[in-house]
Amino acid sequence: MSGIVVVYHSGYGHTRKVAEYLARGAKAELIAIDDNGELPESAWDKLAEAKTIVFGAPTYMGNASWQFKKFADATSKIWFMRGWQNKLFAGFTNSASPVGDKGLTLAWLQTLAGQHGGIWISLGMLPSNTKAAKNTDLNALGGSTGLLVQSPSDASVDEIPQGGLDTAAAFGARIAEITEQFA
Numbered sequence: 001m002s003g004i005v006v007v008y009h010s011g012y013g014h015t016r017k018v019a020e021y022l023a024r025g026a027k028a029e030l031i032a033i034d035d036n037g038e039l040p041e042s043a044w045d046k047l048a049e050a051k052t053i054v055f056g057a058p059t060y061m062g063n064a065s066w067q068f069k070k071f072a073d074a075t076s077k078i079w080f081m082r083g084w085q086n087k088l089f090a091g092f093t094n095s096a097s098p099v100g101d102k103g104l105t106l107a108w109l110q111t112l113a114g115q116h117g118g119i120w121i122s123l124g125m126l127p128s129n130t131k132a133a134k135n136t137d138l139n140a141l142g143g144s145t146g147l148l149v150q151s152p153s154d155a156s157v158d159e160i161p162q163g164g165l166d167t168a169a170a171f172g173a174r175i176a177e178i179t180e181q182f183a
């Protein structure tokens with residue numbers, strides 16, 4: 001066990017695939033928030049025990065999906081008890097447009113970690129932003145606070161640009177390395 005838990009919501013499967021790549025890179029456990037914004041009862045104990053919690057949500061209408069927000073609101077008792085104080089946190093989002101207001105979602109995920117007294121792990125990668133850059137490159141969307149992935153609006157789950165998925169796996173490896181350093 002790496003001590004890393006990825007808790008995410010995905011309405012149509014794209015964010016789930018990103019979560020799976022990140023979890024593979026981090027050797028993390030995945031917890032899915034369901035379509036009603038609920039998670040399995042055992043998930044709360046896993047989150048309590050985790051050294052690092054990674055938040056993941058699709059960007060819907062310029063912020064995290066309501067199901068992820070319902071989960072976030074359900075952590076308010078933990079917030080009050082300082083249950084996640086000094087844990088490590090990281091975050092990612094996925095949306096259809098290259099920008100698509102994803103940055104707002106990521107900033108809010110970081111704020112949620114801050115509310116819990118957490119320590120935020122940034123993406124830690126240079127952007128691929130030259131004329132020659134392609135969407136198969138690492139960090140082609142140029143994130144820094146966390147992971148940004150684009151799933152074009154007509155792309156199936158199997159057509160997410162490989163660069164986004166590879167960036168997710170590399171970010172997972174970085175999260176694992178930093179979690180190990182803090183252990």
Ligand SMILES: Cc1cc2nc3c(=O)[nH]c(=O)nc-3n(C[C@H](O)[C@H](O)[C@H](O)COP(=O)(O)O)c2cc1C
Nearest residue numbers: 010011012013014015058060061062095096097100
């Ligand atoms: C209700 C809704 C709102 C959306 N809002 C945005 C948005 O603000 N920006 C954007 O780039 N894409 C937006 N999208 C597209 C999704 O982010 C995109 O399809 C994403 O891959 C969905 O992830 P999922 O399959 O994990 O649910 C929206 C999609 C839905 C269903």
